[in-house]
Amino acid sequence: MKLGLKSALALAIGVATATTASAADELTIAIVNNGHMINMQKVAEAYTAETGVKLNWVSLEEGVLREQVTSDTATGGGQYDIINIGMQEAPIWGAAGWIEPLEFGEAYDVDDMLPAMRNGLSHEGTLYAAPFYGESSMVMYRKDLTDAAGVTVADNDSWDNIKAAAAAMHKPEDGVYGACLRGKPGWGDNMAFITTMVNSFGGAWFDKDMKPALDSDEWKAAINFYVDLLGNYGPPGSEGNSFNEILALYNEGKCGMWIDATIAASFLEVDGVAYAQSPNAGNPVGANWLWAWAMAVPAGSPNSKASMNFIEWATSKEYIKAVGNHPDFGWGSVPTGTRTSTYAIPEFQAAAGFAAAEMAAIESAAPEATDLKPYVGVQFAAIPEFPEVGGAVAQEMAAALSGAKSVDDALAAAQKAATAIMQEAGYF
């Protein structure tokens, strides 16, 4: 295989230049431009001071990062020593041999990693990427508004109750919309939320033969509910809203409730926010998603030893303490969702009111394959074709939400597109 040859060549060059490389160590790191990674650039100044390793950061938007890193890794380009990848890619790339298995020392305490995270980033029991930040999803609602409307939102509530609560809070004439949910097309945008909803109705992306199951009754029930809920009790233009757009709306006081990433809680600036575990329609498994941004080393990188040392530091307990004690950041902005020990730190508990809800959500997320679904992943399927399938379906769901298509038509079109992609990929 050409790839193997290339990486062998890169390795040979790496060995040949090992002496010079270790003397003047320099690592190029491709990162996603979210808050935690931006902070890391500053915290890591201490690492450079201590070890003398110079760090070059290439900060990219999520979609661009994914494209860049995929083509660079797939073609053995070798631009980066360390890459940020998500939970969708980690197991696939590990299986394909694109990234190196990670081994850390005793002090790293790999068992401290949250089990759901560790499972989601491993392939056949081997860890391929180390999480620096993880999340699940939960309900964030305005307690003042629910109290005023005389409704309640419970943990693992039923969808019917959620709809009733949204309806009671929905007062567009006062600029408050009952429920703000994702509608912007994208497999990591609207489909992340929609998939958890479908899961909670007992549906799944693919049946046991990996045939798309988008025309099933569960999908129909879930999407009808979604379009009804968001169409009637959501803000206008929801088909353009994802995390950042809804965060802006929520902080303007325009949303009664929001079901989204647990990390959102640390950005909310309105008072009286309360949290609840994700609602379901009878099936609690997969009703809340599981996601992590993780660091991995591309196979055949000439600096793999230095890269692994950096990853070991950047995802360690010490790093979390370093962020918490950093004069610019503090305990409110430590990366969460990766280690059990983080949630036991009293300073963190005091600074993050959402800590307990977040940990409960992450622990209840179940990425592994079950009787209902043959694939790994909660709000995605860990197969290489998923971004393409998810992207195509996402557009149809946005079309259904904006009323351009009926739910049945949109699902039929989604099923057709997904089947074509899976067939093209050689599944059946």
Next chain:
Amino acid sequence: MSKRSLPRLLQTPAVIMLLLWMLVPLSMTLYFSFIRYVLNSTRRPEWTTPALSNWRGFGNYEYVLFNAKDFWFAVQNSLFIVGSILVLTVVLGLALAMLVNRSFPGRGIVRVLLISPFFVMPAVNAVLWINMILDPVLGLNGIAVDGLNNIIAGLKDFPVIGSFFAMWPDIVPMSFRATQTSAYAVIIMVTWQWTPFAVLIFMTSLQSEDESQKEAAILDGANAWSRFRNLTVPHLGRPIAIVVMIQSIFHLSLYAEIEIVSRGNGNKNLPYLIGEFSSNNIGAASAAGIFAVIVANIVALFLLRMVGKNMMD
């Protein structure tokens, strides 16, 4: 060495450079479009490296044309977007250029302001328009509609006219990210950005218009419209052709605006479709790329004819 060979020899490096520049990517695209080539596949690992043994014939083309989502829609939409932008920018550009061609106090400042949208980066342009102007809640669009609704609600309380306004329904702001409307959003923002370009070209051209001809026309009793129609428009034939051609080249490859407005929901052109395939399926992306080359050539053929005709006149 004959008389001809020296100039040819001197041209050679440039010609070779251009050929390489064009031929290498094009032939690689052609090659990839006839083989199975996906970046990652757990089912068929042999497809992940480009090789002749993965030969697929016209399979990628067949997939793009008949099985994959949205090909014909993307072709139609490409032409719709480019066509609308061309009509709007030429008409608006002509009108504005005529306006600022007269002398008035502060003309220099007005001209600079007119041209400035052209210097905004496309992605910034799209982000500003979709979030700050067209957004149905937080943007100008939402705020204006909200204000209008409030005024109407206020008028309902008046004694006589109140009964008239009572029949008015609440206006719901239009979302420009929906399937039906996202193409309009792209057309609006690109027109805003590129009208200055048309104005700039038309303005310079208007300055070279023969004043004595115009005076003669006035003496002959021609009114303003017929002077515009029979003198100015023919004079501007060539600049119009140039504006149309340059803009077509740029707008056939629109990407940033589409990505930012709606992520391809109900609004995609050929480059966007290629981008969607290229997340994994390079073979299909290449086949779609070849189709895009064909469409661009058809458009170019028409345009060259048009420009050619104008040059002859």
